[in-house]
Amino acid sequence: MSDAEVTAEVPLTPDPSDVLALSALLSADERALQQRIRDFTDQRIKPNIARWYDDAVFPLELAPELGELGVLGMHLEGYGCPGRSAVEYGLAAMELEAGDSGIRTFVSVQGSLAMTAIHKWGSEDQKQEWLPRMAAGEVIGCFALTEPTAGSDPSSMTTFARRDGTGDNAGWVLDGAKRWIGLASVAGVMVVWAQTDDGVRGFLVPAGMAGVTATPITQKLSMRASIQCDVVFDGVRLGPEAMLPAALGLRGPFTCLNEARYGIIWGAMGAARDSYEAALAYSQDRLQFGKPLAGYQLTQEKLVNMLLEIQKGTMLAFYLGRLKDEKKLRPEQISLGKLNNVREAIKIAREARSILGGNGITLDYSPLRHAANLESVRTYEGTDEVHMLVLGQHITGLGAFR
Structure with a gap:
């Protein structure tokens, strides 16, 4: 193709966040669930998150709403829990973290940590007493x-x-x-x-x-x-x-931590995608030197690099989710996913902020808020260093924690 045949009128892909059409890997039920969680995030979280973040407030009123949405203890069976698949839980984590890491963290602490501990290690009386009310968001x-x-x-x-x-x-x-x-x-x-x-x-x-x-x-x-x-x-x-x-022993808490780490693999890609989409929309509307920022090569390079890592990280999350549903997911694979996706998500959020210029340091836009939150996500449920050592031990056979 000659240069003359390449024009600026090339139409946008139907979904500029999913060039690989990864959504085609989902069943109709999975896509419907993802859309339902995305709609909730768009309606209840995104319009309010700047105020909640600025005021340093966790919106307790969301707890019963998230229970009704079916995302608390989402992967657990019985006792009022939804009993959804690992992929479905991952999709929910991704959509909620596109709103804010703090909201997805609540769902993770409630379901992947506290409820999983009771469900897996508790007595029948403990399960009956706590799990139904926790699944409904009545008890935190x-x-x-x-x-x-x-x-x-x-x-x-x-x-x-x-x-x-x-x-x-x-x-x-x-x-x-x-x-x-x-x-x-x-x-x-x-x-x-x-x-x-x-x-x-x-x-x-x-x-x-x-x-x-x-x-x-x-x-x-x-x-x-x-x-x-x-x-x-x-x-x-x-x-x-x-x-x-x-x-x-430590197997008790570590089992719960691996459930939470799995959700992070998906959630981080939600924060990354939202940062990318904010930067893409801004670059198409913002004029500099007489044309949109999106029309400059440097901007397009940033956007493409962000998209590459989002697509790869989301594909990794899908793969690990299918393994988990087949009960084949191993701890070192979880470490690989958490290490890669959070690390890349932080880079994406920071790069997205750079496209926004000075406006990007305000809460009018999401990327810097996501970047700040992801510093916590990068730290909890195992730092980068811990997951590197997990993987290092796996590939060398030698433990280097001490």
Whole structure:
């Protein structure tokens, strides 16, 4: 084709965010679910998120709405949980994080962490008591694992639960501190991980227990439309029914973390896509030197590079989702997905902001908000370094964590 045959009148692809037509990989039901979550995000999150973010407020009124939407404990079966597939949960995570990472984080903490812990490791009584109300968004849960001095190394946790009494009726006394615990100050139940004389165990701590103090962390530069807390346990007395009976050792919390990490693989691509779409729309409307920004080669290079990574990252998420639905997904594959997609999403959000110029530092546009949020996403559920070491051990056979 000669240069003369290449004109500026080439029509846009029907979906400039999906040149590969990856949506064709979805079933009709999956596409319908994705559209339903996207509509919710467009109607309830995007019009309000700048205000929530600026005011550093998590909109508690969304909890029952998200329950009605069917995204709380979405992948779990029974007890009022939706029982949807891994791919469907991933699509929901992607669409919600296109609105804001903080909202997707709430869904993840509620379902992938707190509800999964109860569903997988809890007694029948614990499941019946908590899961239906949590699935409906009537009760908020939190997952207390990270400590002020034990972030990436939970084996070093110092929170301790000691036996209180003897025999089958012996309870527990819980002492210690946790940090960066999402939703702790508004939670109706905390899933708390603590050392015991028998190893790490999980406990359910209902709201209002004497000796529990949850203090929101303020002056954050990221995740402002979300809640993270410092939590102190000072002689908290729990009955024998508080312990999650099937959880023993770090396998308990790590199983839940892998559920959350899987959702992040999809969610990060939602934030990246929304950043790209904001930059694309702006570049087509914004005139500089007499023509739209989108008409300049440097701008097109940025947009194309963003699109490449979004399409690759979304394709990776699809593949891992299908593996998960086939019960073939392995931890190192989750680490690969989380490491790649969050790292690339941050680059995309930053590049998108550069196209917006000075306007991009305001909350009128989403990319810099996404970039700031993604710094938290990059840190929680395993930092880049942790996932690199997981993959490094997998490919070399040598552990390098210590």
